[in-house]
Amino acid sequence: MDTRELADLAIDIAREAGELARRRRGEGVAIAATKSALADIVTEADREVELLIRDRIATARPDDGFLGEESGAERGASGLTWVVDPIDGTVNYAYGIPHYAVSIAVVEGEPDPQAWDALVGVVYSPAVDELFQARAGEGAWLAAHRLQVLEPTDAGALLATGFGYDPATHAGDLARLGRIMPVARDIRRAGAASLDLAYVAAGRLDGYVERGLQPWDHAAGALLVREAGGEVTGMPGERPGRTMTIAASPALHSRLAERVFHES
Ligand code: IPD
Ligand code: CA
Numbered sequence: 001m002d003t004r005e006l007a008d009l010a011i012d013i014a015r016e017a018g019e020l021a022r023r024r025r026g027e028g029v030a031i032a033a034t035k036s037a038l039a040d041i042v043t044e045a046d047r048e049v050e051l052l053i054r055d056r057i058a059t060a061r062p063d064d065g066f067l068g069e070e071s072g073a074e075r076g077a078s079g080l081t082w083v084v085d086p087i088d089g090t091v092n093y094a095y096g097i098p099h100y101a102v103s104i105a106v107v108e109g110e111p112d113p114q115a116w117d118a119l120v121g122v123v124y125s126p127a128v129d130e131l132f133q134a135r136a137g138e139g140a141w142l143a144a145h146r147l148q149v150l151e152p153t154d155a156g157a158l159l160a161t162g163f164g165y166d167p168a169t170h171a172g173d174l175a176r177l178g179r180i181m182p183v184a185r186d187i188r189r190a191g192a193a194s195l196d197l198a199y200v201a202a203g204r205l206d207g208y209v210e211r212g213l214q215p216w217d218h219a220a221g222a223l224l225v226r227e228a229g230g231e232v233t234g235m236p237g238e239r240p241g242r243t244m245t246i247a248a249s250p251a252l253h254s255r256l257a258e259r260v261f262h263e264s
Pocket of ligand 2: 069
């Protein structure tokens, strides 16, 4: 399948959506509701941006399915599904921290991260106007620059992680962080999983480990990492998912996985 047209559409929509998010941020942000936990918020802008994306996809590709963070899932007839996080990094967004992104992936097959094959991934950071994109088999790119994951230097790996919204998971997250710390030169908790993955692809981070991601958090970013020569997995033998996501160069990935899964 020629994925160029799909990628062009995803890029156009991500740019338009990102521009809307940036404009709404400038006008002031209202929390619309809390979701899974008190810390898990949704703003009016998240909903508005997702509606815009959904509307554009439905107009251009009425047979495709949709899986979005704010408005749910709808199966399509074409075998393709658009997996969308309208604003990844919502807490940053609500606090006025400009590290947030629109994440759009087009996947083929069952709309389940354990089963799908990602064809296109786009992560757009409107505050700095950076658009990361990948097509299966065609590499990952930031503008005209082809992305390549890096190996850490002797100083150790610059790692990123995140913490779920559910306080009950924090002790486990911190214990895991303690186990990977010996590999790290330093840790970042920047607040937007799609950008953590895009930054691994771009060599701005050496690796990334997080439990608790939703499909729309990693769908586009995981393709970016793979197309930049990296490895992204979940639990042993699985693809990235709710229970674990580990992304890095193949060599660092196996060192991280060993520490993540060997608890003593
Ligand atoms: C969150 C961010 C965050 C990650 C959370 C995600 P949201 O997505 O990606 O970095 O740690 O697990 O839920 O809620 O901002 O779209
Ligand atoms: Ca979101």
